[in-house]
Amino acid sequence: MRTIELAPGEQLSASMLTREGVLPADITAAAQQIIDTVRAEGDEALRRYSREFDGVELESFRLPQEQIDAALEGLDPAFLASLEKAAAQIRDFHEREVQQSWFTTRADGTMLGVKVTPVAAAGIYVPGGRAQYPSTVLMNAVPAKVAGVERVVMVTPPQRTAEPGACPISPYTLAAAKVGGVDEIYTIGGAQAVAALAYGTASIPRVEKITGPGNAYVAAAKRLVSGDVGIDMVAGPSEVCVLADATAKPAVVAADLMAQAEHDPLAACYLVTCDAAFAAEVERALGELLPASPREDITRTSLDDQGTVVIAPDMPTAVAAVNTIAPEHLELHCDNALGLLGSIRNAGAIFVGAWSSEPLGDYVAGPNHTLPTGGTAAFSNPLSVDDFVKKSSVICYTPEGLLADAPATQRLAQAEGLWAHALSAGLRRRALELGDASVDIAALREADLTAVAWPEDDAQTVVRGAKQDS
Structure with a gap:
């Protein structure tokens, strides 16, 4: 040292x-080429990359349930007990992270809030091939299930040492998938697995979020698909x-x-x-x-x-x-x-x-072991339930609330030169003040639309509203 x-x-x-x-440019370029090929050729590209990178011939990528069940037989009871203990404590910790939708109502009846919704499908990448990482399965699958994700998909490279006809994934990894609540398992790894999760193929439907660690090619692929799909971090x-x-x-x-x-x-x-x-x-x-x-x-x-x-x-x-x-x-x-x-x-x-x-x-x-690396802990968070949900702001105005906030909205829109923004609020004010007929097309032909959008007498209204709010 x-x-x-x-x-x-x-x-x-x-x-x-x-x-x-920074990921090396050659690795990023190679990952981009793999992504582009998978998007263009789908399953055929996945089969070709499996032969090239993993040395296996795959007709089907999804692991059959009977193969999973067979692989679980004969596992050490002490290992299974340890796995169950870990899963229970990981689940207990992440259940404390769950956020509920919330709403509040102002005095004028306007309702504001946040609606929390889990993503529909999440893909978890689990390194494999030469090793097995059951802990990685739990740390990604459990918070996803706690968040309410309906479809949790696991991708992992097939083990090169698997005998013909044998399960190509470690039984320890499969046991963790079962305990963690994984719904689908695909024997695909590398940047090609990330591409399949992000864009989908005939055999692998796409997901909304990809999490989990991997080698430099996996990290580069996650960075490249970010924006088309959500990712946890580039580790x-x-x-x-x-x-x-x-x-x-x-x-x-x-x-x-x-x-x-x-x-x-x-x-x-x-x-x-x-x-x-x-x-x-x-x-x-x-x-x-x-x-x-x-x-x-x-x-x-x-x-x-x-x-x-x-x-x-x-x-x-x-x-x-x-x-x-x-x-x-x-x-x-x-x-x-x-x-x-x-x-x-x-x-x-x-x-x-x-x-x-x-x-x-x-x-x-219990806390998640998927953590920010390389100094990114200065601005990033551990993997959590929040990574598997999305939040929608909810805004529901009453007529009284509209009249209270429209003047300030119109003034700010005028300052930014956005006439239709101001008109949107102004037409609603006009309908409340003069009746619904005042915003019919025929009535608006006779109206001064600029005055509707940018009323000149609103300055005192805005000030009075601010005083009342304070």
Whole structure:
């Protein structure tokens, strides 16, 4: 891990970090070509990409229910119990996020509010192929179902090691799909799966929202289809930042850094501390623990290439460094961890105190583990029920409300030079003041429409209305 030692009065800046926040142009171009091909050729393109990228021949993409049921047989009861526990706690947490539609009525009877509606269909991307991620299934499917999404579709690459005729998806992943409430499963991965979800094919109906992590091609595809379909975020490599003082245990901190580093050679690990001697102890602990890891090569590469130790002169500077990093996961291994919580502005998930292991959040704690990466925690949120709903403003005026607000509306429209905006309100005023016949076409032929749109005597009306409102 490289070390940045801040001098008294010096602050960590974003330029001191080694992040790459932009997807490479060649990956974006390749993803665009795949998307365009899927849009043009549909299922045939999906079959061709499955042969090329996954090494499998697929006639049908949807996994039959009987294959799902067969794959669930014989699973370790302890695993299933753990899966059920995780799902229950994830569901309980996200049920607290649910927002109801709400309405309010003003004194003049005008009703205003918000109507909350779940999206009709959501697609969740689950990485696969060489590995399985049942936790990712739960973290995406459960909040979608809590939000009320009727059709939750899962796409995941087929496993290359599947025997002929065997289920091409890990039974652990299938079990999570069943527990999480997934309605449809398609054995498609990569940018082509994102394209199919966004635009639909003959075999895969389109969805309104796409969530879930993936490789760089998946991330690029999600960015490219955003706008035609909703997405959760464009996620980069996973990352953790540990803020630790001398009360922390070096071996525990080292294990927590390794827990993130073993994900990916590109995973980023940060240690921020005011104690250089403590940082040295963590480095020594890493040297002891790394040889025992079955994923030593990946973990060591991540720590060597992406690991950073920040030595701050004092705790306020250390906290400022954390906020500059804006990590996906933040662990507070400090004597006054809870007291520091209010000073943390930028983090996807905050693990408070030495007992709060980040892997607990990955699997069973309840809050979502789909989090903003690459510093985007400065302005982005974890995946939540809100990602699977849309909100509509509701505006219902009474005649009294129209008369109260029309003058100000017309004045503002006049200031912007939007004559028909003002006329829209003015015709309603005229109908209320002079009767419905006053807005018939024949009557309007004789009317001064400019005066209807922009009445010259409205200034005092607007002022009186403002005084009454106040």
